Amino acid sequence: MTEHVRIALDDGVLRITLARADKKNALTQAMYTSLAQALTRAETDASVRVVLLEAEGDSFTAGNDLADFAAVAAGTLDRKAMTTVQFLDALAHARKPLVAAVTGLAVGIGVTMLLHCDLVYVADDAKLSTPFVNLALVPEAASSVLLPARIGYARAYAMFALGEPVDGRTAASIGLANAALPASEVRAAAFAAAKKLASKPMGALQATKQLMRDGAAIAAVMAKESEIFGARLSSPETAEALRAFAERRPPDFSKFAG
Numbered sequence: 001m002t003e004h005v006r007i008a009l010d011d012g013v014l015r016i017t018l019a020r021a022d023k024k025n026a027l028t029q030a031m032y033t034s035l036a037q038a039l040t041r042a043e044t045d046a047s048v049r050v051v052l053l054e055a056e057g058d059s060f061t062a063g064n065d066l067a068d069f070a071a072v073a074a075g076t077l078d079r080k081a082m083t084t085v086q087f088l089d090a091l092a093h094a095r096k097p098l099v100a101a102v103t104g105l106a107v108g109i110g111v112t113m114l115l116h117c118d119l120v121y122v123a124d125d126a127k128l129s130t131p132f133v134n135l136a137l138v139p140e141a142a143s144s145v146l147l148p149a150r151i152g153y154a155r156a157y158a159m160f161a162l163g164e165p166v167d168g169r170t171a172a173s174i175g176l177a178n179a180a181l182p183a184s185e186v187r188a189a190a191f192a193a194a195k196k197l198a199s200k201p202m203g204a205l206q207a208t209k210q211l212m213r214d215g216a217a218i219a220a221v222m223a224k225e226s227e228i229f230g231a232r233l234s235s236p237e238t239a240e241a242l243r244a245f246a247e248r249r250p251p252d253f254s255k256f257a258g
Helices: 029-044 066-074 085-090 109-116 141-153 153-162 168-173 184-196 202-212 214-235 234-244
Strands: 005-010 011-017 049-053 059-061 098-102 105-107 119-123 127-129 180-183
Touching: 005 029, 011 184, 029 049, 029 085, 049 184, 049 234, 059 098, 059 109, 066 153, 066 214, 066 234, 085 109, 085 214, 085 234, 098 109, 098 184, 109 127, 109 141, 119 168, 119 184, 127 168, 141 153, 141 214, 168 180, 180 184, 214 234
Parallel strands: 011 049, 049 098, 059 105, 098 119, 105 127, 119 180
Antiparallel strands: 005 011
16 A cells, blocks of 8 residues: 555554645555455455545645656556556446545546435535646546536536536535535435445345446446547647646647647
């Protein structure tokens, strides 16, 4: 396990805590590996009944560390060597309940992973965004299907294509989260809900989740997204988006025909 992902078992709840607060919990490849390992452990460890995803600091996660995207775009990192897919696969096939506690920023995969959680609690002032198109990329984590199914096509398209964030109150009102609470109460509320789930009959919980989610179909969507995402990472548009981000200027996509 990396130092930036902390794991603790508490009353049947496996608490997975993102702990890279100084970088707004931006996810590195080592962190993805640790997350995937923790979720895999949860599936096979009888002492784990529920998984809780939470974070330290003022952000849930700023999403993927852009240094990795830049390395792929520059050809110094092989896209196939990225461990993000291991985490996504673990999410797709998770059978035990997943609960999330979200405060501050949740960007990109910080939002799309929530679509795989069974209960989501957010701070009322949290900011959730999926600005994939802003980076000349496409949605991942099967969110191209799961997000419109959850909140409707119009809202999902605005989040993807315009990069429009939603606050916690809005996230709860449109069904992206179960409840919006003061930031200081979110982690406690999520843990309380996780403990309540842990007291339920696990066989019935898992059977219910299987009826509600088709893991194989979700994984198939992820694979399709991943193929296109990988191609986009090597595109001139993404190179321009990443340069602009590094240079703190607006990107200029006018010279690309698409």
